[in-house]
Amino acid sequence: xxxxxxxxxxxxxxxxxxxxxxxxxxxxxxxxxxxxxxxxxxxxxxxxxxxxxxxxxxxxxxxxxxxxxxxxxxxxxxxxxxxxxxxxxxxxxxxxxxxxxxxxxxxxxxxxxxxxxxxxxxxxxxxxxxxxxxxxxxxxxxxxxxxxxxxxxxxxxxxxxxxxxxxxxxxxxxxxxxxxxxxxxxxxxxxxxxxxxxxxxxxxxxxxxxxxxxxxxxxxxxxxxxxxxxxxxxxxxxxxxxxxxxxxxxxxxxxxxxxxxxxxxxxxxxxxxxxxxxxxxxxxxxxxxxxxxxxxxxxxxxxxxxxxxxxxxxxxxxx
Amino acid sequence: xxxxxxxxxxxxxxxxxxxxxxxxxxxxxxxxxxxxxxxxxxxxxxxxxxxxxxxxxxxxxxxxxxxxxxxxxxxxxxxxxxxxxxxxxxxxxxxxxxxxxxxxxxxxxxxxxxxxxxxxxxxxxxxxxxxxxxxxxxxxxxxxxxxxxxxxxxxxxxxxxxxxxxxxxxxxxxxxxxxxxxxxxxxxxxxxxxxxxxxxxxxxxxxxxxxxxxxxxxxxxxxxxxxxxxxxxxxxxxxxxxxxxxxxxxxxxxxxxxxxxxxxxxxxxxxxxxxxxxxxxxxxxxxxxxxxxxxxxxxxxxxxxxxxxxxxxxxxxxxxxxxxxxxxxxxxxxxxxxxxxxxxxxxxxxxxxxxxxxxxxxxxxxxxxxxxxxxxxxxxxxxxxxxxxxxxxxxxxxxxxxxxxxxxxxxxxxxxxxxxxxxxxxxxxxxxxxxxxxxxxxxxxxxxxxxxxxxxxxxxxxxxxxxxxxxxxxxxxxxxxxxxxxxxxxxxxxxxxxxxxxxxxxxxxxxxxxxxxxxxxxxxxxxxx
Numbered sequence: 001x002x003x004x005x006x007x008x009x010x011x012x013x014x015x016x017x018x019x020x021x022x023x024x025x026x027x028x029x030x031x032x033x034x035x036x037x038x039x040x041x042x043x044x045x046x047x048x049x050x051x052x053x054x055x056x057x058x059x060x061x062x063x064x065x066x067x068x069x070x071x072x073x074x075x076x077x078x079x080x081x082x083x084x085x086x087x088x089x090x091x092x093x094x095x096x097x098x099x100x101x102x103x104x105x106x107x108x109x110x111x112x113x114x115x116x117x118x119x120x121x122x123x124x125x126x127x128x129x130x131x132x133x134x135x136x137x138x139x140x141x142x143x144x145x146x147x148x149x150x151x152x153x154x155x156x157x158x159x160x161x162x163x164x165x166x167x168x169x170x171x172x173x174x175x176x177x178x179x180x181x182x183x184x185x186x187x188x189x190x191x192x193x194x195x196x197x198x199x200x201x202x203x204x205x206x207x208x209x210x211x212x213x214x215x216x217x218x219x220x221x222x223x224x225x226x227x228x229x230x231x232x233x234x235x236x237x238x239x240x241x242x243x244x245x246x247x248x249x250x251x252x253x254x255x256x257x258x259x260x261x262x263x264x265x266x267x268x269x270x271x272x273x274x275x276x277x278x279x280x281x282x283x284x285x286x287x288x289x290x291x292x293x294x295x296x297x298x299x300x301x302x303x304x305x306x307x308x309x310x311x312x313x314x315x316x317x318x319x
Numbered sequence: 320x321x322x323x324x325x326x327x328x329x330x331x332x333x334x335x336x337x338x339x340x341x342x343x344x345x346x347x348x349x350x351x352x353x354x355x356x357x358x359x360x361x362x363x364x365x366x367x368x369x370x371x372x373x374x375x376x377x378x379x380x381x382x383x384x385x386x387x388x389x390x391x392x393x394x395x396x397x398x399x400x401x402x403x404x405x406x407x408x409x410x411x412x413x414x415x416x417x418x419x420x421x422x423x424x425x426x427x428x429x430x431x432x433x434x435x436x437x438x439x440x441x442x443x444x445x446x447x448x449x450x451x452x453x454x455x456x457x458x459x460x461x462x463x464x465x466x467x468x469x470x471x472x473x474x475x476x477x478x479x480x481x482x483x484x485x486x487x488x489x490x491x492x493x494x495x496x497x498x499x500x501x502x503x504x505x506x507x508x509x510x511x512x513x514x515x516x517x518x519x520x521x522x523x524x525x526x527x528x529x530x531x532x533x534x535x536x537x538x539x540x541x542x543x544x545x546x547x548x549x550x551x552x553x554x555x556x557x558x559x560x561x562x563x564x565x566x567x568x569x570x571x572x573x574x575x576x577x578x579x580x581x582x583x584x585x586x587x588x589x590x591x592x593x594x595x596x597x598x599x600x601x602x603x604x605x606x607x608x609x610x611x612x613x614x615x616x617x618x619x620x621x622x623x624x625x626x627x628x629x630x631x632x633x634x635x636x637x638x639x640x641x642x643x644x645x646x647x648x649x650x651x652x653x654x655x656x657x658x659x660x661x662x663x664x665x666x667x668x669x670x671x672x673x674x675x676x677x678x679x680x681x682x683x684x685x686x687x688x689x690x691x692x693x694x695x696x697x698x699x700x701x702x703x704x705x706x707x708x709x710x711x712x713x714x715x716x717x718x719x720x721x722x723x724x725x726x727x728x729x730x731x732x733x734x735x736x737x738x739x740x741x742x743x744x745x746x747x748x749x750x751x752x753x754x755x756x757x758x759x760x761x762x763x764x765x766x767x768x769x770x771x772x773x774x775x776x777x778x779x780x781x782x783x784x785x786x787x788x789x790x791x792x793x794x795x796x797x798x799x800x801x802x803x804x805x806x807x808x809x810x811x812x813x814x815x816x817x818x819x820x821x822x823x824x825x826x827x828x829x830x831x832x833x834x835x836x837x838x839x840x841x842x843x844x845x846x847x848x
Contacts, residue, residue, distance in 0.1 A: 094383070098383075156576075161572055164577070168578060169572075171562055173537070264568075266565075266573075268383075268534070268537040272383070273383050276382040276383040279384075281733075
């Protein structure tokens, strides 16, 4: 790989790290300006001034904010996220399981939705402006426009209650057989797929159509390639950058934006975990979750950037 | 009983006739629904429990912040799970009487100040150790420790010392308390090995099920404890599971699709719809639970007795029961006590909606501007609607109520027991003394109306030591009048507990002490094969 690509990639990664640091400052400041502090939350309404003072001293809450920030950051870098106030459990341990569940659901949804969206996008381009294209676009739009809870409840009613094909409660646990696990998440995966499908599909279609205007496509046509060969060999590779961008955006949504789906299907993921701890004003957990979400979002975007750079022939083969 | 009815009810117990069909045929034979229902449950019980299988409940009221430490229990799931793996000294029956549990018998000195509990022998903890009076003493000590933050601290406050004496445990009280045995049923007071002092979250008790999986906010599983001392009566299924399903629609769907066998908290709004689902039985029972509007008696503007009275007269109780509870409940009388309690006096005049009186007291209070009521949909099912109904009925008396909808998260820590006027609910307590001590005694942690009334406190303590029931009843009557007329609580309604079971559940006992058959559904019921 050539130096300009490496340089660009390194730049993007450095930007990402800086951005993450900035987000960590924001999260820290945000939780600091909330009324009351951690000591107050722990002791609750029965707090006496003396007890508050003692606890603040023990927890180092009397130190200036920047020292506390660096202590917190140091902890995170060494994998120590602290302990949850509400249950006294180690945050890293409980977060790990939840994050794994969320990633599992998101990957399953991605495995279904990404190929489906891109395939449908390609199909729509192949038969553009015809009935196939119109049906694909129309259905895609309709499924995206319906809110997740609505599609969720519809699926529960018809697929889980009436037909009893899949369970309505998607509780998964460690040691669950893989097949059972897949069956448990079938419905939430369907809902998530329906939500993200149209966006990716339409972007694929638009990006490829854009490329289809180019002169080299005309050349390809003239040399006798079939329409589908033209799309897959010549148009698609040149449209990868925008497609990957929108795919990554949707993957990020699958991870950080699934709270509603998790609640409806009772799925033990990050969203539910975050909501529970916000309800208990458990600041350390909220901070940790915020940071994890930010990290996921930023890294997926970096990946999109890198793919865009690497897939750009002008950057790969500089003159 | 007619032979036909007998036959039919046994068919239901065997699952060969639906409950609805049975009730229909019973009605055709001229039998009331209530009587027919009671026939049914006795028939199901008479068929005898079926052993084995996995009994599953889908329940509202669990979060990933829950713990197995009984001292921390507040919400439904950890507490209902706790009733299956842990046990107290005594257990309150559906009829309000006490049954021996880990204590076999008990008695008091003449002044009700010293209570002696004889501890059951041959009871094993899940870790194989034998339960001893020392464990009982240690448990009581842990919950009485001022630093323990135990939810039972309030009721343990009146106990001076707990000591072992041979195979008995002796409680010496600071003040006389005729109700002490009832306090021992409190769900926080699970007897743990060594009192749970070393490892409060170990989840080891003497109950019919031992904890095998504890994933807070997700699911809790118990398997049958083979050495359970009372195995014939409790713990029929081989395994029990509570799945936390906080979303009401998801809960109902899980019951319908057969993923769970019983659910709690069927919202009154949808009861009539759920009732129509084939195979689902609504289990509703009148209890002591009630919904409240609470004003802090020591905070302006609610420190004004006339304003409180105006707010009470502005409440349309009948309408609340009809609209919010869809008839699954009864009207309240601005005291937390109803006829479900022992020693209740039913001659108290029922307060009625009276816009004129409300307007009169409102004018007399001199209050101007609106009154801010905080609410949230977690306060109780239909709380927002109730606030709006109240707004309407109060408007007719010239009182402007401003309803502020608070987020459900943080409602119990930031609004309830903190803000001067809000909505909330109480699950009820076994005795009047306990209800009053928990929420109306001036020193109670949960004195959520900031009710500081010397006369009331004095009566409360006096009644507690009074062993003469007639005198006690008179005292409780006076106390109810004080709370009704001077307190900061508005009690528009007492709600039924509404649970639902699938047709696979046998042995359900209607128990108004708590939802889910008094909290014991998972160990009382069995799976019909």
